Amino acid sequence: MNHLNVALVGCGIISENHIDAYAQHTDRARIVVCCDIDPEKAASRASLVGDARAVTSIDEVLADPGVDAIEVCTPHHIHPEAVIAAARAGKHILCQKPLARTLEECDAMAEAAASAGVVLFYGETNRTLPAALLAEKLIAAGQIGTVVGIQARAAHWQGGVYMTTGWRYDPAITGGGQLLDGGIHAIDLLLHLGGPIAAVSCYTTRFRPELGGEDTAVVNARFSGGHLGTLFASQAAGIWVPEANCIVFGTDGVLTLGGPQGALVQYRRDSPESKQVLLERNGDSFAAMVGRYLDTVLNGAENISPASVGRENLSVVLAAYESARLSREVSIDSRPS
Numbered sequence: 552m553n554h555l556n557v558a559l560v561g562c563g564i565i566s567e568n569h570i571d572a573y574a575q576h577t578d579r580a581r582i583v584v585c586c587d588i589d590p591e592k593a594a595s596r597a598s599l600v601g602d603a604r605a606v607t608s609i610d611e612v613l614a615d616p617g618v619d620a621i622e623v624c625t626p627h628h629i630h631p632e633a634v635i636a637a638a639r640a641g642k643h644i645l646c647q648k649p650l651a652r653t654l655e656e657c658d659a660m661a662e663a664a665a666s667a668g669v670v671l672f673y674g675e676t677n678r679t680l681p682a683a684l685l686a687e688k689l690i691a692a693g694q695i696g697t698v699v700g701i702q703a704r705a706a707h708w709q710g711g712v713y714m715t716t717g718w719r720y721d722p723a724i725t726g727g728g729q730l731l732d733g734g735i736h737a738i739d740l741l742l743h744l745g746g747p748i749a750a751v752s753c754y755t756t757r758f759r760p761e762l763g764g765e766d767t768a769v770v771n772a773r774f775s776g777g778h779l780g781t782l783f784a785s786q787a788a789g790i791w792v793p794e795a796n797c798i799v800f801g802t803d804g805v806l807t808l809g810g811p812q813g814a815l816v817q818y819r820r821d822s823p824e825s826k827q828v829l830l831e832r833n834g835d836s837f838a839a840m841v842g843r844y845l846d847t848v849l850n851g852a853e854n855i856s857p858a859s860v861g862r863e864n865l866s867v868v869l870a871a872y873e874s875a876r877l878s879r880e881v882s883i884d885s886r887p888s
């Protein structure tokens with residue numbers, strides 16, 4: 552196969568980013584169907600794509616032999632049923648974050664994809680972010696010496712005009728609050744750049760009752776490698792501070808990701824004045840993600856964001872919730888069950 556026909560399943564807020572992303576890969580893929588249980592949303596996204604069909608049932612999508620793959624952009628409590636059904640229908644899958652609400656669901660999704668021989672790509676834009684991939688290489692090459700700690704942040708205002716959806720603010724549906732919805736992006740950076748996390752301790756709080764779950768959290772992490780990490784996550788912070796959102800501290804230097812200085816900046820101990828901008832901009836993070844996915848499906852490249860990445864990210868979120876509930880450190884066992 553050298554070209555992928557994709558069905559977009561879930562035509563809400565984030566689907567537009569996926570449409571824009573595929574528009575940058577027209578030589579390798581195109582969106583042929585837009586599916587949403589809300590016919591108006593399906594029709595509106597189909598007209599945005601231009602020549603896509605609008606449908607209201609995923610069953611119709613999965614029965615269509617002209618569809619090679621689906622892009623799961625539904626609320627995350629729908630992800631497991633959509634992914635498992637798609638795998639059984641022999642479709643490749645890119646599934647938005649968070650992968651699911653439980654580790655058992657993640658395992659069932661991975662298992663369904665593996666037994667069907669289809670690609671299941673976890674759609675976490677930070678995992679495929681050019682700055683994160685370059686930072687991973689530099690850290691592995693010892694560019695900043697031994698990593699001693701990582702600070703990450705996912706803090707902004709949510710709701711109002713930004714990310715407003717009914718399901719998102721009902722913990723009975725989502726299984727969590729800001730950590731599961733937004734903080735999980737930063738947890739991916741912690742894991743990607745710091746390696747496995749052995750244990751976490753977490754505090755959660757809420758300033759905005761209308762958001763349902765916790766809207767603010769701090770997670771302290773003990774990495775298996777002995778270094779430490781911390782995450783501040785909030786949906787109640789007035790603005791998105793335009794500063795680095797992840798800082799990796801090493802014995803010989805520091806890497807910063809994001810912010811006005813550049814997408815990836817290195818500071819070295821042997822030349823403290825010489826800040827080096829290693830990457831000016833990340834570009835469109837959704838287009839980068841789709842590009843890596845297409846490399847895997849069409850060219851057999853390694854899947855750099857398999858279901859196990861989504862599972863590990865979720866395992867940290869769930870351990871953090873457990874820690875907040877028990878008011879103590881909680882160990883993480885992220886091995887497949």
Ligand SMILES: NC(=O)c1ccc[n+]([C@@H]2O[C@H](COP(=O)([O-])OP(=O)(O)OC[C@H]3O[C@@H](n4cnc5c(N)ncnc54)[C@H](O)[C@@H]3O)[C@@H](O)[C@H]2O)c1
Pocket residue numbers: 560561562563564565566586587588589592607609623624625626627629647648649674675676714716717732
């Ligand atoms: N930066 C990011 O990567 C990012 C940002 C926002 C959302 N997301 C993720 O994208 C997913 C969707 O979020 P959103 O903000 O677009 O939500 P949304 O509520 O705006 O859109 C979800 C859409 O799915 C539709 N839907 C629900 N059940 C369906 C079904 N069975 N079949 C077809 N359509 C169905 C809904 O009608 C709705 O239009 C979530 O997993 C979310 O976490 C990721």
